[in-house]
Amino acid sequence: MKTDLAALLNPEQFEAATAPDGPLLVLAAAGTGKTRTLVYRVVHLLERGVPAGRILLLTFTNRAAREMLERAQSATLGLAGGLWGGTFHSVANRMLRLHARALGFPPDFAILDADDQRSLMGRVIKDLGYKPKEFPKREVVLSLLSGAVNRNVPVADWLERRAATLDETPEKLLEAMDRYQAAKRDMHAMDFDDLLVNGLRLLRENDEARERFQERFLHVLVDEYQDTNALQSEFVDVLGARHGNVSVVGDDFQCIYSWRGSEYRNIMDFPERHPGTRIVKLERNYRSKKPILDLANASIAHNPEQFPKTLRPTREEKGALPRLVEVSDGRAQAARVVELVRENLAAGYRPDQIAVLYRAHYNAVDAQLALARAGVKYAITSGTGFYEMAHVKDVVSLLRVAEGTGDGLSLARVLRLLPAVGEATADKIVRKVDGLPDPESETSREALAEALPPRARVPWSKLGEELGRYGHKAFPERVGDLVDVFLDAFYRERLRKDYENPDERENDIRELLADIAGHESAKAFLSDVALLTNLDREAAAKAAAGDAGGTVLLSTVHQAKGLEWPVVILIWLCEGVFPSARALEDRGGDDEERRLFYVAATRAKDRLYLLHPTLRTMPDGGCFRAETSRFLKEIPTTLYERESVGLDSADDWWSGGFGARGGRKAPVSRLGPAGEPSWRPGGIRVGGVRLNLPF
DNA sequence: GTTGGGAGAATTTTT
């Protein structure tokens, strides 16, 4: 029985979902059922008889891919099995694993995450003989390189364009970048950008691979197309060239990734690059009440150069005006957030119907603290993901060594965990064993042990013996055994010495083991561990928690994209924070920040709160006046109501009554709390998301 | 070469 799409979709959505073969561009404003339409297009294709294996669905987050696949799967009673869906990075990864040799890589090439990239670049710069202060920071060099790569521009040209911002000659920068690229190649490793670059190169240069995938994918569908960069749009074009069935969905208003090379012009140029494109516009908003849309529309109207588009509300019930809340400073803001959360809970909303959104992770600190103290359950999407945490990466490196897929980096990482072994010793050994010891060979292990300082030999031999047995045990037990020995031999002690929360970290490792056991094999886990993000673990953790009402979510606006909540509390609407001062330095930065504000506002269904502190405190304890965000000032005052919470409501912290902190009548120059963390946070961790309490 | 203490800086967004 076929799904009755006409009954489920409005006429425009229906047109998009059931459009005949050929290129299709769906311009979908926020909350107009974009994802729904794309899901039902997949459903339509499947029910029309297109085999799932011949459909490719590209998204920007794994979460989006998973959600869409699940929905398609249930709508078609399982027809969607075998459909390829995922981020550009993960799909490229999948293709590269199948054809790695064609590009001179082994199929089990490693993927460097941001942290690996940093250390590799740091090493390159050091090897070139620069002292840390003589050369731009490794992050700067990496981001320049990435900027060029993602725009598909020669690095030299890109450096020339950025000449004004450079502290070093292009020649020296290029030298460091070349060395970095060569080092990756020597290690048979790719970084995130390489997945895109090499994925595209594979399709362009390797006839077999190109034929295979072009033929295979009868339909290519792309979500959030406005966020594609030069590499990604070409990737789509090449894949779709054979059958010409490329369906893309996007909203130029919501392009918020141009800092990493996204080109919203891709979406405007799509019809030119794909002659015969059918264009469908979705403008009926099903999400937000009218006052929220009015505010969002008024804000985005300040941006030049967009496809003209107006969100039309379908929810005609009279909603409350968005409320602008002025507070004295970050702590008062946090207190107000708690009150607003409580008010809305009292009004009948569940915790998971409320979100607190902000520009940057660190903006969440105050609110987090206040919610924790108030006993409100919340979850937070933090900056460092589970798989990026040092102790998790230590274990992953160990696994790489055991599986024999390790490179010098992972061996060095494991060795450095031994007592009395530092960078130099580890490097010496890695060079000696040429990056890859044979864990099964006793002589190889002994040779390695000889190079170790005496203190490290006993712990190493314990681990070495287990490594020797590793290959003879079954998965996943062998992983558990290995990690147990690793912990007992020396790692537990290391955790105790280096960190304040060794037990929590050991728990993370147990969690990691459970995760690994959920995979088909250790190798399968290793091949995509770098691509797993904290968002992926979110749903799993939520399901595991099994909370009926869920939790209030704290999130950056970027990570909130594509999601919606009845109640949205947007904080830190100050000049320099939102819009971010750094972002404003870039060309078009103002526009992009405004799009980000638009995304934030359109997450709200019923109620939108816009908070802005009038004071900002600095890390050193000083403070200064914070200008109201331009995004608030440029909106007609009739579009929101104003509530002022002056210093009086912040009096409690002033007099020390703020929670159990034990107040101090602090002068303005020292607002930082001075108490010790004697309480436990009331929040939960979501997936890899850790509560990093600042004190 | 390693380790630990102390000084100084610091906060954009993500695959």
Place this chain on the structure above:
DNA sequence: TTCTCCCAAC
């Protein structure tokens, strides 16, 4: 507050 870097002592 934490992170990073630098320097002196083992």
